[in-house]
Amino acid sequence: MFPFRKKPAPAGPGLCRREALAFAPVVSRDVDADETPAGFVRLSLPVAVRPALAGLAKRFGVWDGKPLRKTVELDAMGSAAWRLIDGRRTAGEIAAALATQYSLDPREAELAVAEFLRLLGRRGAVAVAERGEGESMPPAAGRDGVPPGPTPTGKALPGSRDVVYGGTMEVPMGGITRRLFLQILAGAAVFGRMADTAWAYFVRQFPVRTVEIEDFGFDAATGMVTHERGPAEPYALVVDGLVGQPLRLSYADLLALPQDNQVSDFHCVEGWSVGELAWGGLRPATLADKAGPQPEARYVIFHSLGRTRSRPGGLDHYVECLPLADLRDPRLGYLLALTLAGAPLPLAHGAPLRLVCPYDLAYKGAKFVARLEFAASPVEGWWTRANGIYETFAPVEPGRLRRPDPRAAAAHS
Secondary structure (H helix, E strand, O other), rough: OOOOOOOOOOOOOOOOOOHHOEEEEEEOOEEEEEEOOEEEEEEEEEEEOHHHHHHHHHHOOOOOOOOOOOOOOOHHHHHHHHHHHHOOHHHHHHHHHHHHHHHOOOHHHHHHHHHHHHHHHHOOEEEEEEEOOOOOOOOOOHHHOOOOOOOOOOOOOOOOOEOOOOOOOOOOOOOOOOOHHHHHHHHOOOOOOOHHHHHHHHHHHHOOOOOOOOOOOEEEOOOOEEEOOOOEEEEEEEEEOOOOOEEEEEEEHHHHHOOOEEEHHHHHHHHOOOEEEEEEEHHHHHHHHOOOEEEOOOOEEEEEEOOOOOOOEEEEOOOOOOOOOHHHHHEEEEEEEEEOOEOOOOHHHHOOEEOOOOEEEHHHHOOEEEEEEEOOOOOOOHHHHHOOOOOOOOOHHHHHOOOOHHOOOOOOO
């Protein structure tokens, strides 16, 4: 929620694959887990706040001092993996179980589990316990052959020697640190792109939306927006403002426009990133060319579906604003995404339409986009109005980028 998380230090050289897969993940007692109506696991994770900035957040009235939490919804495979984390099964055993259950290639399953656990480790949700020599895990039974979710205990589990809880950093028996945990799991992965099946395993590990009231949905098969109260309605993207030809485009209309695909990284303001996401959709320039911006149009304001829980400055829905020239610049990779990892964009990640902005912090990438308003002057986005810490111009820090921001190069030329 706040950009106060300290960027983790890079892990050292990873252990070998065999050693990494021999460690058993355990759940931090700071994590709460329940199930969605669809039967998926939903996690509530603590969010770290830097002490140096906590006072500032309180003074701005954006934090009351209570512990902050973030909700993460897992998909079917992630939920199955979570239910296998009990402090006794090793990462290798979890991967083997999932390979059998979902007909995955064994190495593909190992890659997926390694990255899944590493992401959870960075969030302080899990740590590792090393099984003693000769110890084995007793059989467990549960729904569909998958045992029920673990019960965090805050103590060393039977059959384990060293335990660290990522959320509290409690070390009841010493030995393994959070940094070593990241190093261990990194040892189970290989460099390069993961297979699509493995990537799909943890693609929903992004935090789900937090500012919108969750009272609407979207069905990509029909192009309909559903509401908890009221009838469903066809989705339509409105393009208006300072344009010569206002547009109203259905979901099918958007799919019929020229599509483009790209693989780019996702950078959260909190300091974490997800690499090599496969997006598909249309370029903002395509819509701009179709609508014909008037000469004075220099910015595009993105308006989102739904209503937000709070209303900074009276604003009741999510808004962001970006320069039209940047949106047209092909070097910057802006994309109005309709798909993620080859499938229709999930609602949790912005369906039916979201803006992908590889060189900007993720809060600039509006989700649930329903309107593009061309304007002569910029406006402050939702988060900037809610908290001045969130700047209007929000480029990703150079150290987090794998390729330099073209705007930075232009500024120094």
